[in-house]
Amino acid sequence: MLADKSVCLIxxxxxxxxxxxxxxxxxxxxELTIIQKTYDxxxxxxxxxxxxxxxxxxxxxxxxxxxxxxxxxxLIATKYRQKKLPHLYELNIQLEVLRHQTRMLFDFxxxxxxxxxxxxxxxxxxxxxxxxxxxxxxxxxxx
Numbered sequence: 112m113l114a115d116k117s118v119c120l121i122x123x124x125x126x127x128x129x130x131x132x133x134x135x136x137x138x139x140x141x142e143l144t145i146i147q148k149t150y151d152x153x154x155x156x157x158x159x160x161x162x163x164x165x166x167x168x169x170x171x172x173x174x175x176x177x178x179x180x181x182x183x184x185x186l187i188a189t190k191y192r193q194k195k196l197p198h199l200y201e202l203n204i205q206l207e208v209l210r211h212q213t214r215m216l217f218d219f220x221x222x223x224x225x226x227x228x229x230x231x232x233x234x235x236x237x238x239x240x241x242x243x244x245x246x247x248x249x250x251x252x253x254x
Contacts, residue, residue: 145240146190149183152233163221171219175212181205182237196248203241210234 156179160172182205189198213234217227 143190145237145244146183146186148233148237148240149179149186152237153179153183155233156230159222159226163216167216167219167221171212171215175209175216178205178209178212182209196245196252199241199245199248203238203245206234206238206241210238 157176160176161168163172182202185198185202185205189195189202192198210231213222213227213230216222217224222230
């Protein structure tokens with residue numbers, strides 16, 4: 112009985128990977144790292160943004176929180192789209208807006224230099240992965 116279950120699991124895994132290769136889905140695991148890093152960024156950033164003074168909390172703070180969630184939602188949705196490139200360009204613009212808003216927080220002295228450095232590094236890593244994903248998709252569109 113136990114041997115039958117293990118054989119069944121092996122067949123399911125083999126079928127899954129064959130299906131992924133056939134439908135060009137095998138790159139999902141590399142694309143998921145950007146989603147995880149964006150998730151981690153949200154977990155770190157949102158509590159900081161919710162503690163801003165009222166003058167900035169309901170303007171800049173809410174815009175940044177909405178921007179982070181929009182980026183996160185867009186990355187997940189783009190993973191499943193057939194034509195990813197136009198959506199990736201839009202997400203890249205969203206990320207650039209978040210970078211400038213982070214700088215604005217620092218310039219308004221609402222964020223310490225250490226936090227600014229860490230936030231910038233988080234957004235930079237997400238940007239590197241997003242740029243890599245865009246280049247990969249540009250290569251596919253040339254074929």
